[in-house]
Amino acid sequence: MHIHPVRTGTIRLKRRYVATRWRRRPLRLLDAVLDRRWTEPLPIYAWLVDHPEGPIVVDAGATVACYDRSRRGRLARQVDRRTEWFDVAPEEEIGPQLRSMGVEPDDVRWVVQTHLAPDHADGVPYFRNAEVVVARREWEASDESGTWPSWVRRHLVDYDGPFESFPESHVLTEGIVVVATPGPTPGHQSVICLNDECAAFIAGDATFTQAGLLTGTVGGGVSDYEAAETSVERIRAFAAETPTVYLPSHDPEAPHRLRRREPVPLARTGDAPMDAPPA
Numbered sequence: 001m002h003i004h005p006v007r008t009g010t011i012r013l014k015r016r017y018v019a020t021r022w023r024r025r026p027l028r029l030l031d032a033v034l035d036r037r038w039t040e041p042l043p044i045y046a047w048l049v050d051h052p053e054g055p056i057v058v059d060a061g062a063t064v065a066c067y068d069r070s071r072r073g074r075l076a077r078q079v080d081r082r083t084e085w086f087d088v089a090p091e092e093e094i095g096p097q098l099r100s101m102g103v104e105p106d107d108v109r110w111v112v113q114t115h116l117a118p119d120h121a122d123g124v125p126y127f128r129n130a131e132v133v134v135a136r137r138e139w140e141a142s143d144e145s146g147t148w149p150s151w152v153r154r155h156l157v158d159y160d161g162p163f164e165s166f167p168e169s170h171v172l173t174e175g176i177v178v179v180a181t182p183g184p185t186p187g188h189q190s191v192i193c194l195n196d197e198c199a200a201f202i203a204g205d206a207t208f209t210q211a212g213l214l215t216g217t218v219g220g221g222v223s224d225y226e227a228a229e230t231s232v233e234r235i236r237a238f239a240a241e242t243p244t245v246y247l248p249s250h251d252p253e254a255p256h257r258l259r260r261r262e263p264v265p266l267a268r269t270g271d272a273p274m275d276a277p278p279a
Contacts, residue, residue, distance in 0.1 A: 001175055001193060003200050003247075004048040005255040006097045008061030009088030010041035011119055013250075017083045018208050020220035032220040033082045041087060042250040044119045046094050047202050048101065049193060053173050054109030057130070058191045058202045059249060060123030061094040062086060071147055083221065086119065095126035105130075110155075112178060114204025115185040116142040120249065124148055131155040133172065135180065138187025157189070165237035181206045181235065183228025184219065190235070198243040198263055206231055209251040210264065213239075239264040 016035040020028045046061035066086045090096070095105050105126040112133040113121055124132055125148065132148075136156040159180060163169035168180035177192045184205040191202040206228075207213045213235060222228040238244060243263040247254045256262075 001195055002050040003193060003202075003258060004050075004101065005043075005247075005258065006046040006048055006057075006061065006094055006101075007043045007092070008046055008063070008094050008097065008123065009044050009066075009086060009092045009119075011044055011062075011087070011250065012038045012041050012085040013208075014083045014220075015039060017220045019212070019217045020222075020225075022220075023225045025223075025225070028220040028222075028225070029079055033079060038085070042208070043252055043254075044088070045247075045249045045251075045254060046097075046120075046123065047191075047247065048098065048103065049176070051109070051173065051176065055103055055107060056172075056176065057094070057098075057108050057111045057127070059114055059120040059204065060111055060126065061097075062088045062119040063093045063122040064088055064090055065122045066118045071143065076143065079221075093126070094123040098126075110172060112172065112189075112191050113138070114181075114190060114202070114206075114249070115188045117185070117205070120204065124152060127152075129153075133157060133178065135159075135187030135189050137182070138185060138189070141186040163192075164241065165234045181231040183224050183226075183231045184222050186223055188231070192238075198245055198261060199238075200245045200247060200258065201235065201239070203235065203246060203248045205249060206235060207248055209248060210246045210253065210257070212248075213246060213264065214266075236264075236266065240266045 014032045014035040015037040017032040022028045044062045047058040049056040106129050108127050108130045111127050111130045131153050133155045157170045159168035159170050166179040170178045175194045181190045193200040218228045246264045
């Protein structure tokens with residue numbers, strides 16, 4: 001089972017959106033809005049998984065539709081305008097990207113959405129024959145759920161039971177386990193691809209980087225700080241027991257770790273308590 005990164009444009013974010021100082025949501029959002037410092041352009045990765053039952057895509061990525069903020073709620077529009085900046089060209093969308101890799105979107109078996117933020121989900125309409133796997137909690141909570149064409153085949157996940165350190169999981173098919181990692185959004189989920197040598201953990205926005213995982217950094221835009229913090233702890237616990245290549249969606253180093261099969265270096269960092277911002 002091979003995994004391929006697919007970069008669907010870039011995004012710049014306020015630095016306090018990536019790493020917050022506050023637990024309380026109003027303070028987090030205000031801090032990010034007022035911050036004058038931006039990150040460098042960060043990749044927006046989708047992931048193609050070669051699987052015996054057919055290609056699997058994790059996150060459909062960004063499209064030029066990301067420039068249209070009118071579909072978002074009023075507060076979300078105001079925050080987004082001041083905390084994120086997209087750069088996406090039509091040829092960077094996931095459909096053209098997959099075709100350049102020799103994969104037709106119509107042949108994709110599953111599209112697993114970690115969550116429904118536009119930079120992760122706008123490419124869904126490319127996949128007319130796939131089942132689109134979304135956590136039911138995410139679907140019911142998201143402003144984006146009503147923007148998909150009516151023909152999209154939704155597979156809403158309620159989860160079946162625990163898997164390793166995660167109390168909620170769903171086995172999609174052999175070697176592919178979806179686990180609940182709420183916090184960034186109400187129904188955020190991640191995908192574990194199990195190989196003989198190690199696991200690949202496709203993390204969406206659970207953290208923005210592997211460094212953020214190791215330090216316990218929580219983003220300013222998360223919907224639930226405590227839930228996001230708990231999800232990070234569960235990912236760390238999993239990676240401490242299973243050699244794990246960690247693949248967040250906006251980490252420039254993720255493809256390099258994937259190519260080298262470089263696991264999370266928890267053996268060097270230990271399980272020290274994570275930094276916590278003031279209440």
